[in-house]
Amino acid sequence: MDPLQFLVPLGWIETIGPIVPIGILVLVVANIGTRILENRRQAYQAKNDEPLTRHPLNTFTTMGIVTLGLLFTVYRPISGMIMMIAIFGLFVADVFEFEGRQVEADNGLEFEWPKATLGATGLTLIYAMYYALTPLYAPILDMIFA
Template sequence: MDPLQFLIPLGWLSAVGPVLPYAIFTMAVANIVTRHLAHRRHVEHGTDGDSVDPYTPHVFTNIGLVLLGVLFAIDSPVSGVIVSVIIITMVIADLFELEARNVEARNDMTIEAPKSAIAASGLLLVYASYYALFFLVEGIWNQYIVA
């Protein structure tokens, strides 16, 4: 018996749980794409001397990843917490990088790429692909690890 079954009705999560790694992987890829588009937009706005604004599709993918990470943490606690920590690290890095882009735009400096957020999103993509695409290497993995 699950100790949280009386506090939170989690029956629907058992049906959605197996799909969560694929959803996180898809959202991580979308996040990388929107990060690239956001950087292009920030460079365009930064050359005008204006402050840069958050890119709405990128904010959507960040929020989606946080929600999916929480759901994955409920469904698969250890893996979900690891993914959630990476996601939260990426979101915090995004916030700091946006403020750094604002400083660069206001002071007429060149707009740099958000290096720490790119590193965090790359780590998230590697970890999410491990969970979503493990079936591709499962036979080889089990042959050498189990034996």
């Protein structure tokens, strides 16, 4: 008996739960692309003395990753919490990286690649690949360790 079954109907989570890691993986890969777009856009804005803005696609993918991570935590609590550590690191790095870029733009410093967010995205990508691609490598591991 699930302690939350009377508070929140969780029957639907069993249906979509197995595809949530695939959704996280897709959004993490898309997030890497949107980070590149955001970096180019902010470099252009800083060069032309425009105020820096976040790229809407990057914001969408980051919020989508956080939302799906929380959903994955409801489906598989321990695996979801491990995944949420990386996702939380990605979210926090994204917030502070944007603030750092604003300081760089205000002081006229040269823009660098967002190393912290790309590192956090890479870690999240590794965890997402581990959970999403389990059906591909599980038979091989079963043959080795069976």
